[in-house]
Amino acid sequence: MGEIVNVVVAVAVIVLVVRWAASSGKDASGAPSPSSVLGFRPRNVTNEMVDAVHNMFPDIPKDNIRFDLLRTGDTQLTSTKILERGFLPAPPPAYYTIYPRSADTPAPAQPAATPAAGPSKPKQPANLLTRYHLESRAASTGVSVAASPEQAGGKAVWEDTAEKREASLRERKAQMILAARERMRAQREKETARTV
Template sequence: MASDSATTTFIACIVIGFLLIRWFVIPSTSSPSSSVSTGTGTLSSQATTGASTTYRRRRLVTPGMIEVVQSIAPTLTMEQIRYDLERTGSVELTIDRILADGGLPFPPNTQPEIPQPQGSPSTSAVAKGPHSDLIQRYNLQSKLRSDVHLSEQSTESSEATSGPAKKAKWSQSKEERQAMLRKQREDMILRARRKLEDEDKKSSISA
């Protein structure tokens, strides 16, 4: 009886020891995998957040916006124009950048095309050509002759008094929205034409 009791006690100790070893070993081996999965989930969430932030920073670009800018600067690619419009969200700001810098930057990871060497016309002829086409296309000859100066003066006075430009309220009426976009397009074309004429006058005087 004493040997049976000792055997039972020995077996019980072995079982308890095995359970204790299993209890301490299993959590330590599973913790690295859980930490790895947690780290992977954190990285994926950060990547998703970064992608969504980048998407929110991009502005909506319509084909009409690209058409207006490309008509004024036909030497620029659609990738350049779209990239800058996504950053600015304004055709007017993009045109001002073209007039100030002489071009637009290329999107990241984009190889610029090397133009073929050919006889290049004068800068004034290249600049006036697209603007003349736009003025004829949208029937702006009368406005160019009559009220382009008034438009410039009213624009400058409104900018000086109101400070930063405020976006007009987006109307619920489709006709009003189209009229507003048409008016903005005409004003931008006339202002761009006026700026180019002023630059030509300054260059001719300095020369």
């Protein structure tokens, strides 16, 4: 009879341990706990903490900031990481099961949507030709394809006035852009000739 009691107690203990182990990854609502999904115990992060870092670094997505703050719990440490690396890694896909993507519009689109926010930046041209107004010169370029960047830009000569130096620099930039365009065009022609 003593052995039967021992077996019943052992089975009860095993059942309790299995139930405890199976439910430790879930909270009371049945959803997985953040620590089991993320692989670390997340710190308490407020929206003010995320906004403080995002205001300093508006080009970093809020989800990246929140994920790093969940790890560190410190806005200063997260800011230091951004300054040292220049970026924050994107959160893993499991992060979005617990913290769904924010429905906010991206930060760059907000100033364009609100005209009262101040003057918006003019849109950058799509390529270097339009940026430096070289469309007319691109059609009638006479730059040698084999020209090196030094030959394409010409030799720098120290001019007497700042205006002449600026004009010289502008002209050398234009020559280098046109030479690079010609080299790219020649390279594409070689590649198409190989494939044909």
